[in-house]
Amino acid sequence: MGNVLIIGAGGVGNVVAHKCAQVPKVFSKIVLASRNIEKCRNIQQSVKEKTGRIIDIAQVDADDVPQTVELIKKVKPDVVINVALPYQDLSIMDACLETNVNYIDTANYEPKDTPKFEYKWQWAYHERFKSKGIMALLGCGFDPGVTNVFCAYAQKKFYDKIKTIDILDCNAGSHGHPFATNFNPEINIREITQNGKYWEKGKWIETKPLEIGFDFNYPEVGAKKSYLLFHEELESLVKHVKGLERIRFWMTFSENYITHLRVLQNIGMTRIDEVEFDGKKIVPLKFLKALLPDPSSLGTNYEGKTVIGCVFDGIKDGKQKKVYIYNVCDHAKCYDEVKSQAISYTAGVPPVIGAMLIIKNIWKENGVFNVEQLDPEPFMEMLNEHGLPWKQVDFPSSILEK
Numbered sequence: 001m002g003n004v005l006i007i008g009a010g011g012v013g014n015v016v017a018h019k020c021a022q023v024p025k026v027f028s029k030i031v032l033a034s035r036n037i038e039k040c041r042n043i044q045q046s047v048k049e050k051t052g053r054i055i056d057i058a059q060v061d062a063d064d065v066p067q068t069v070e071l072i073k074k075v076k077p078d079v080v081i082n083v084a085l086p087y088q089d090l091s092i093m094d095a096c097l098e099t100n101v102n103y104i105d106t107a108n109y110e111p112k113d114t115p116k117f118e119y120k121w122q123w124a125y126h127e128r129f130k131s132k133g134i135m136a137l138l139g140c141g142f143d144p145g146v147t148n149v150f151c152a153y154a155q156k157k158f159y160d161k162i163k164t165i166d167i168l169d170c171n172a173g174s175h176g177h178p179f180a181t182n183f184n185p186e187i188n189i190r191e192i193t194q195n196g197k198y199w200e201k202g203k204w205i206e207t208k209p210l211e212i213g214f215d216f217n218y219p220e221v222g223a224k225k226s227y228l229l230f231h232e233e234l235e236s237l238v239k240h241v242k243g244l245e246r247i248r249f250w251m252t253f254s255e256n257y258i259t260h261l262r263v264l265q266n267i268g269m270t271r272i273d274e275v276e277f278d279g280k281k282i283v284p285l286k287f288l289k290a291l292l293p294d295p296s297s298l299g300t301n302y303e304g305k306t307v308i309g310c311v312f313d314g315i316k317d318g319k320q321k322k323v324y325i326y327n328v329c330d331h332a333k334c335y336d337e338v339k340s341q342a343i344s345y346t347a348g349v350p351p352v353i354g355a356m357l358i359i360k361n362i363w364k365e366n367g368v369f370n371v372e373q374l375d376p377e378p379f380m381e382m383l384n385e386h387g388l389p390w391k392q393v394d395f396p397s398s399i400l401e402k
Contacts, residue, residue, distance in 0.1 A: 001026050002359035005075045005101075007062050007092060008083035009034035011294075011340050012106065012141075014043045015348025016083055018338035019386065021051040026356050030055040031075045034084070035062070046339050062088040068095035077101055079355045083348070086110040093125055093136060102134050102358050104351045106141030108232045112272075117191065117232040123368055130367035137363070138370050140354040142308055142327075142346040143169055143249075144233035145371055146383065150310045150325045150390070151237055152376040158323050162314040163245045165237065168326075170252040170307040171343065172221035189270050189285060192261065197230035198248040199238050216250070218307040219391070220328050226250040236370040264288065302331035302341040311395055322395040327388050337387070346388065353382045 004027050006016050013032065020027040032040050032055055040057035047055050060071050062084045072080065072095055082092045082105040089109035096103040109121045122138055129136050139145055147167050155162055196207035212228040231249035238247060253261075264270050271284040309326025327346070334345040354371070357363040363374050371379070383390055 001028055002078040002355075003027075003029040003076060004031070004355055004359075005072060005077035005080045006030070006032045006083065007034070007060065007068075007080060007088075008085075009036060009039035009043055010083065011344035012083045012348045013039075014046070015334075015338050015340045015344050016081055016352055017043050017047050017055060018050060018340075019349055019352040020355070021047045021053040021055060022386075023352075023356065024053065026359055029075075029077075031058055031077070032056070033058040033060040033071060035060065050338065063091055065091050065094045065098070068092060069098050072096070072099040072101055078359050079104060081351050081355055082106075083351065087112050090121060093122065096134065096136070097125070097128055097132060100132050100134055103129075103136040104140050104354050104358070105138060106145060106347055106351055108139060108144075117194075117230065117235075119232065119235055119370070126368040133366050135358060135363070135365050136368040137354050137358070138368060139233060139236065140351045140371050141348075142350055142388075143167060143231065144236070145350040145354075146327065146346070146388065146390075147308065147310055148233050148237060148370060148372040149376045149379045149383075151241055151312075152372040152374070153380050154310070154312045154323060154325060155241060156376060158321060159312065159314040159316050161243045162241055162312055163243075164313045165241070165244065165247045166311040167231065167233065167247075167249045168216055168218070168226060168307075168309060168311065169250065170216070170218045170221065170224050170226065172218065172224060172252070172304045172307065189261070189264075189288075191231075192229065192253075193265060193270050194230065196228045197234075198228060198246070199234060199244075200246040210253070214250075218252075219326060221305055221307055224252040226252050233370075237372060240370065240372050302335060305330050306342045306346060308346065309390075323392060324395040325390055325392045327383070327390045329388065349383075349386055349388050353379055353386060356382065 004020055006013055017032050020030050032043060034040050037059040044055055044057050058071055061067055079102040080096055086107045086109055089105055093103055108117060108119050110117060193209055195209060197204050207228060210227045213225050215223045216226045217223045229249050229251050234247050234249055269284045269288045274281040274283055306329045307326055309324060312323045329342040329346050331342040334340055334342045362378050
């Protein structure tokens with residue numbers, strides 16, 4: 001029915017390739033491309049073992065627009081799924097514009113030299129994509145992505161007005177390493193070490209990194225300390241959820257993780273500027289990335305679950321209503337299915353769903369869009385069908401009011 005080009009062969013790219021291969025009626029041809037062709041070969045072999053399908057692979061430097069254009073022209077995909085680094089979003093979008101191909105990513109563009117998580121660079125592409133008659137779907141992972149769809153669904157089905165949203169991301173799993181990140185260490189550590197930020201009463205309020213935390217009782221895993229961060233979906237949801245009074249994002253970290261992170265910060269290992277070492281220029285964070293376990297390797301012994309969802313407080317028919325929509329994902333089950341841990345799985349399934357909706361012309365708009373701008377119901381249905389079932393429960397009104 002449709003062709004897909006996947007750019008990026010890390011942990012998430014592995015999940016995307018496996019999940020696309022599971023749906024041959026939609027994805028008749030699959031090409032996986034990366035700068036590292038050996039990673040592509042490993043995923044190609046795993047997909048064959050798990051699904052019986054043979055996907056094609058290719059080598060590409062996604063920073064090189066002409067090279068990416070050449071690959072897209074050769075593959076002729078209906079959609080490009082970008083699960084490479086956020087630094088490469090704009091170059092891949094440029095290639096899609098030149099070739100008139102739909103685009104999907106899971107994380108917003110970030111300049112290499114500044115840890116800024118903003119959509120402004122990608123939103124600026126709207127008129128160009130619109131004039132070409134193609135679609136760019138931004139932030140179609142889990143958070144951002146599924147959490148945005150949860151918000152659109154709650155707004156459509158349960159509320160006349162949503163007053164507050166709290167997005168809560170818990171990883172209650174254990175991978176057995178003293179310190180490791182569940183996705184790209186550069187992006188993960190840059191995200192956590194920046195100042196926190198949340199939106200309330202029409203303005204952004206900034207906090208120090210991991211300054212605010214509280215214990216939240218997560219379904220199936222119990223109480224976990226959760227810390228306030230700035231996360232990119234807040235920027236788009238403030239824009240698209242009308243009448244919102246406050247939105248915050250929370251993520252769990254163990255004391256062990258925080259202790260390691262603080263030590264690394266204190267000795268300068270999380271710096272993103274160049275330093276001179278032994279006559280050469282190196283970026284400490286890039287060097288640290290080389291020392292840490294590859295996130296795609298963590299799934300082998302990973303145990304436990306992730307719990308990610310949104311708590312909504314608002315008004316329906318003149319009465320206060322509080323709803324919690326969430327997903328629980330099991331690390332070991334994810335590894336059994338696609339040889340990846342749950343963090344990669346939860347990020348990799350949603351862009352596959354987004355690609356299916358685009359190929360089927362269920363989601364068909366011209367321009368640049370965040371997922372909450374589109375009809376959430378078909379996406380919510382497909383989450384249940386493709387490995388990320390969700391639950392919705394009423395919630396005590398006393399929780400998260402402060």
